[in-house]
Amino acid sequence: MNHVLRGLASNAALPPELTDRLIAMADEDVAATLAGRADLSRVQAVALAARVADSAVQLVRTGRLTAADVDPLARPDAALALLERGSGTPEQARRFAVDPLRERRERLAACPGLPSDVVARLAADPDVRVVAELALWTTPDVAARLARHPHAEVRRAVAANEATPPAVLAALATGEGLPPALRCLVCDREAVPFVHDRQCGRLDCDLLPGASCDGSHESTVHDMHQAAIRNPATPVDAVVGFAGNPSMLLRWALAARRDLPGEASARLAEDPVPGVRADLAANPAIGDALIRALAGDRDPDVRRGLAHNPNVPLDVLTGLAGSTRIGSTLLPRIVAASPAEAEDLARSSVPAARMLLALRRDLPAGIRDGLAADPDAKVVKALAPHPGFTEAQLQAMTDRHGAQVAAGVAANPDATPALLEALALRDVPAKKALRAIARHHRATAPALLACFQDSRARQAAAGHPALPPQVIVELLGDPDPQVAEAAAGNPSLPPPAMAELVPR
Structure with a gap:
């Protein structure tokens, strides 16, 4: 892999003529990066697909290539990608419906908007894996028909399809009104009773660990029940009985309804x-x-x-905060807290509760400023990235709590260039602060250069546009390939240096 060329291929300032030169010599890695460029023209996309065949799929998925640009015989994966986007043609769909490769028919079965004759052919496919894939994604009427399929694997897929009619899902969950399945993937291949060894060493075996059948297709039926329970379209009355089921997995699925x-x-x-x-x-x-x-x-x-x-009521949440490690996660109940509730939380005697509130980024100025003076470093650390603080307030946080809050202060969108420099040039800067500074849009060249002492911050700093151009050029030869790649992708890399990187 040529990391420098891959970085250059991502450079937002790359001139169109250099993009053309990169296309002409691209390998798979460079092509994958080029295919993601927002400024890639249709002509360039066609040329890139011709250069590296695998890039055609990515170009289709990003809308750079259309059905007119893709030959299904030469680029079957790209043609299938078009069908997956709903942009393919009926003729392409009919071609893949009879493709000798099962994997292609299976991919087709998951595509939206297929012609009715293609759906009918896939529903009758000789490989049940194709039919099951169709059942998983198809329309309500087809799903209802496939619910009566003699193969349990197809019924399992129908149970997971959210388009399946509720009455059909209820029947799959309870077994009422449907004839019993006749086959499953286990008894298709093994004499029953059979339980698949969880440590199976057969290279040609693709049965799931623990899959079993004693004639009732029990492991597949279990998976069908689990899919029906997890399906929000299944009437809850049809699945509440699983609350007392011996299967932990079924009870677990029900608990989330x-x-x-x-x-x-x-x-x-x-x-x-x-x-x-x-x-x-x-x-x-x-x-x-x-x-x-x-x-x-x-x-x-x-x-x-x-x-x-x-x-969860706030009084319960406050108690939980004081007794349970919740982490630095903004909780839904905190997000929904009213202004009065936020005031109460800000005055809580439980520091962990105040910290949970401090994770919000839309606090009123009064609450925000009050929490900024909190004596607990955990509260201030959570609050430090909150927008709206002055340089003096951010500096005061750092003065009081030092390295414990430095990374949060450095991540604050309102941190000034002078403050970022001061944080970066401390005698013993916090590594997490350096990483935040290296990504900050206000970081200056002196601050970025100071970030080079940390390996992870060095990579981020190498791609920062405020870095001096001569330093960026030097970093192209950095022993760390990730740093060199980031430098090549830096939009402040001088155009002559860009041109020197691309062979003619």
Whole structure:
């Protein structure tokens, strides 16, 4: 891989004539970068696809090539990419529907807007994997027909399709009104009863670990039930019975249903598996009484899940913040806090609760400025990137809390060039602060040069347009290929230096 040429191919300031020269000599890595350029013309896209065949798919997916530019015989993957975008032609779809390669028919089956004759042919494909892929993405009427397919793998896919009619999904979940499946992938290949070894060493085997069949296709039926439970279009009445199912995976899937009734929620709240209770705790469908009960759960994952519930009362959330590691995550309930609730949180005696509020980036000036003077470094660290602070306020944060808040201050969009320089030129600068400075749009050349002492900051700084041009040119030969690549992609790289990098 030529990192310098790949970096140059991404350079926003690359002149069109140099883009043409890069296309003419591009390898796969350079072509992949060129294909992502926003200024690539149709002529250049066609030339790039002719130079590196694999780039045609990417160019199709970014809208640079159309059906008129793609020969399905010469570029089948690109033609399929057009169909996946809904931009292919019916003739192309019909061609792939009879393609001898199963993988191509399978990709076609997932494409939108296929002609009805193509859908009919795919639904009757001799390889059940093609039919299952169609079932996963097809329209409601076709999904309803495929729900009666004799193969359990197809029914599993129908159960996962959100376009499947609710009544059909209910039938798949309960088994009522449908004839039993006759086959599955396991009994297609093995004499039953059979359980696939989880440590199977056969190179030609693609059965899932633990797949089993005793004649009832149990592992596939289990997966079908799980898909139906996870499908929001499945009526909840058809799946609530799984709350007492022996399968942990089915109970776990049910715990996340956003329409879960109270009786099922209460049963799942007593589940012996912490993961089930944790997903239930995060579910906005549960009521206040259950929320308060789960707040006392001994498992930290359950309490952490509850903190992410958008309906958790603030007094419960405050208690959780003081007893559970929630992390520096902006929680839905904090986002939705009213101005009065935000005032209460800002005055909380629990530092972790104030920190959660400080993660918001739309705080009123009064609350923002009050938290800026918080005595707890964790609160100020979370608040430091908040826009609207003056240079004096940001400097005061740094003076009080030092390296603990330096990275947050350096990431503040209103940090001044002088402040960024001061942070970068400290006797012992914080590494995370250097990395933030290297990405800051206001960083100056002295600050960026100071960032070179940290390897990760050096890479970011090498691509910063404020870096002196002569330094950028020197970095093209840096021993770290990622730094050299970033320098080649720097828009401040002088055009003569760009031209010297591209062989004629």
